Every structure is written in structure tokens, then in C-alpha cells.
Amino acid sequence: MQQTCIVIVGPTAVGKTALAIRVAEQFGTAIISADSRQCFREMTIGVAKPSAAELAQVKHYFINSHSVQDDVNAAVFEQYALQSVKEIYAQQPIAVMTGGTGLYIKAFCEGLDDIPPVSPAIRERITEQYQQHGLSWLQQQVAAQDPAYYNTGEIHNPQRLIRALEVKQATGQSIRQYQQGKKGVRPFRIVKIGLELPREDLYRNINQRVDIMMQQGLLEEVRSLLPFRHLNALQTVGYNELFNYLDGNDTLSGAIEAIKRNTRQYAKRQMTWFRKSVDVQWFSPHNDAVLLDYCRAAMTGP
Incomplete structure (x- = not known):
């Protein structure tokens, strides 16, 4: 078998x-x-x-x-x-x-x-803003900048929201484009x-x-x-x-x-x-x- x-x-x-x-x-x-x-x-x-x-x-x-x-x-x-x-x-x-x-x-x-590399500075900037403004701010940013991820992703997981946002800001493309x-x-x-x-x-x-x-x-x-x-x-x-x-x-x-x-x-x-x-x-x-x-x-x- x-x-x-x-x-x-x-x-x-x-x-x-x-x-x-x-x-x-x-x-x-x-x-x-x-x-x-x-x-x-x-x-x-x-x-x-x-x-x-x-x-x-x-x-x-x-x-x-x-x-x-x-x-x-x-x-x-x-x-x-x-x-x-x-x-x-x-x-x-x-x-x-x-x-x-x-x-x-x-x-x-x-x-x-194979997702393109992202500058550490982008992640650091997003992470710092998340720490200042909280999860709701992060969710709002992803909803506005990467609705394709927001509508299907884990929107209560900060790490994945940050990942989606950094890929969008670094490449101009939704992370979903690289997940297909x-x-x-x-x-x-x-x-x-x-x-x-x-x-x-x-x-x-x-x-x-x-x-x-x-x-x-x-x-x-x-x-x-x-x-x-x-x-x-x-x-x-x-x-x-x-x-x-x-x-x-x-x-x-x-x-x-x-x-x-x-x-x-x-x-x-x-x-x-x-x-x-x-x-x-x-x-x-x-x-x-x-x-x-x-x-x-x-x-x-x-």
C-alpha cells in the first residue's frame, strides 16, 4: 500500500x-x-x-x-x-x-x-507602534493596507499581523500573493x-x-x-x-x-x-x- x-x-x-x-x-x-x-x-x-x-x-x-x-x-x-x-x-x-x-x-x-526578505527596520518600526498603540491599532492597519490577509488570516495573532504588514510595506504586495x-x-x-x-x-x-x-x-x-x-x-x-x-x-x-x-x-x-x-x-x-x-x-x- x-x-x-x-x-x-x-x-x-x-x-x-x-x-x-x-x-x-x-x-x-x-x-x-x-x-x-x-x-x-x-x-x-x-x-x-x-x-x-x-x-x-x-x-x-x-x-x-x-x-x-x-x-x-x-x-x-x-x-x-x-x-x-x-x-x-x-x-x-x-x-x-x-x-x-x-x-x-x-x-x-x-x-x-518564498517570501522576499524584509528590512529589520520595517519590522522594528511596526513592532514599536504596536507596543504603543495595541492590538486594535495593528488590526486597523492590516485591514486598511492588506485586506486580503485581514479577511482570511489570524487577526488576533500580533506576530502574523506584523508579518503581513511588514511584507506589504516592504514589497507593495499582500502576503497572500506569496502564499499562492x-x-x-x-x-x-x-x-x-x-x-x-x-x-x-x-x-x-x-x-x-x-x-x-x-x-x-x-x-x-x-x-x-x-x-x-x-x-x-x-x-x-x-x-x-x-x-x-x-x-x-x-x-x-x-x-x-x-x-x-x-x-x-x-x-x-x-x-x-x-x-x-x-x-x-x-x-x-x-x-x-x-x-x-x-x-x-x-x-x-x-
Whole structure:
């Protein structure tokens, strides 16, 4: 059988983790997480990390593999994932990858684009202004100067916003222009499966998940991470809003509603990203039999 990686994509809270575990168990293999935050040991509740029981069911790569103090990006993930899949293929010809970080999945499947170098002075100037004026200023600048990125990118991630802005100012082109280059070729088959739900169902899942996170102790987790709040790993939905509450700038109920709203907006951007991939086959997460049949057929097909 040809070496194959089944890549399961879709928005947050759609059911990717549960499906990936079922597929991995069916084919006796391991899972590579393609989530830019679940790799951090210090972050658990707010990143919807698989439970201890789920991690015990199937071996996972890129879960609890790094510290928030490590510099982790798409290039780091690409090398980590390629090494991980090589290890998996030494045991069996099937691997599973799942996650919602579109750029990480693109890096694994196609390689990274060759973006022109940017003068350090440009980054320093943008970073200094961000430190003075905050995230909302950075979002406004990207929305005005690079709407193509703003409409599809991670607009709550300062590092990626700064990257988009510096590329635009250095080259005059949207960073998205450089993220549509020639696809690299991997020495294994890639089968992409997308999970989708009606919007009202997905949004209900998101709202319920946030409520459960709060019950599980998300506020205490965020409080424990206050000393690291300046790090890029913590610049993400679910943490920024509660940092804002702990600073006295919002009520707890207001922060919770902000997490729900920002997560719904993030899910919408995820779907915009993944919908652009013509090689993704879309399914409901509830059709287990259909999904598994599709995986078997794809692995043995041409």
C-alpha cells in the first residue's frame, strides 16, 4: 500500500479530534496535530487540547511537545511533521493529521512560500507602534493596507499581523500573493477530508465549548500564565480576553462573550481558508461509515 497521510481539516469545534482518533484506531496508526497552540505544554483548557484519555487512546505528535517560551512557527512545524510522518511510516503506511491551523497544514502538504526578505527596520518600526498603540491599532492597519490577509488570516495573532504588514510595506504586495506559489511534491499520498456543520450547529458547539472551558478552570489557567502573557504563544483567543478581564478592563461575563464571539469569527476565517483548497472532500462529522469508506477507497485508489 502506498504511504498515505489522511489530513482532516475544518473549523474549531466541528469534531476533528474525535474523527481523527476514530480513523487512527481503525487503521492502527498515530496522529500529528496541526494546531499552532496545542503543542504548548502550559496551555491545555483554552486550546481544546485532547483529553488525557484521548491522548492515551492514540499516539499524538505535536501535543505538549514545546514550551510557550519556544519559537514555534510554520517552518518549525513543517520539519517536525515531516520527521514525525517518517517515523510513523517506518511502522505502518498510514498516518493521520488533523488541526485548524491552515498555514501549518499548507506547510506540511506543499512546503512554504518564498517570501522576499524584509528590512529589520520595517519590522522594528511596526513592532514599536504596536507596543504603543495595541492590538486594535495593528488590526486597523492590516485591514486598511492588506485586506486580503485581514479577511482570511489570524487577526488576533500580533506576530502574523506584523508579518503581513511588514511584507506589504516592504514589497507593495499582500502576503497572500506569496502564499499562492508552486506546490511542493511530497513522497507520499495526501488525502484531505474537510468537516463542516450548519452554521447554527457550529456556533452552538463553540458557545457550549467555551462554557465548558470556563467550568474546567480556564480562568485559573489564564491567571497562571500571566508571567508569560507577552509571549506570542499567548496572543490568542481565549487568553487575550481573560487577560483583559484580569486587568480590570472588562467584566467576566463580557470576557466570556468576547471569547465566544472571537472564536466564531475565527471559525469563519478557517472555513474561508480551507474552502480555497479544491482537493478537500467535505463531509458531516456524523457520517462515520461514509468517512471511513472514503478513507479506504482513497488509500487504494490511483
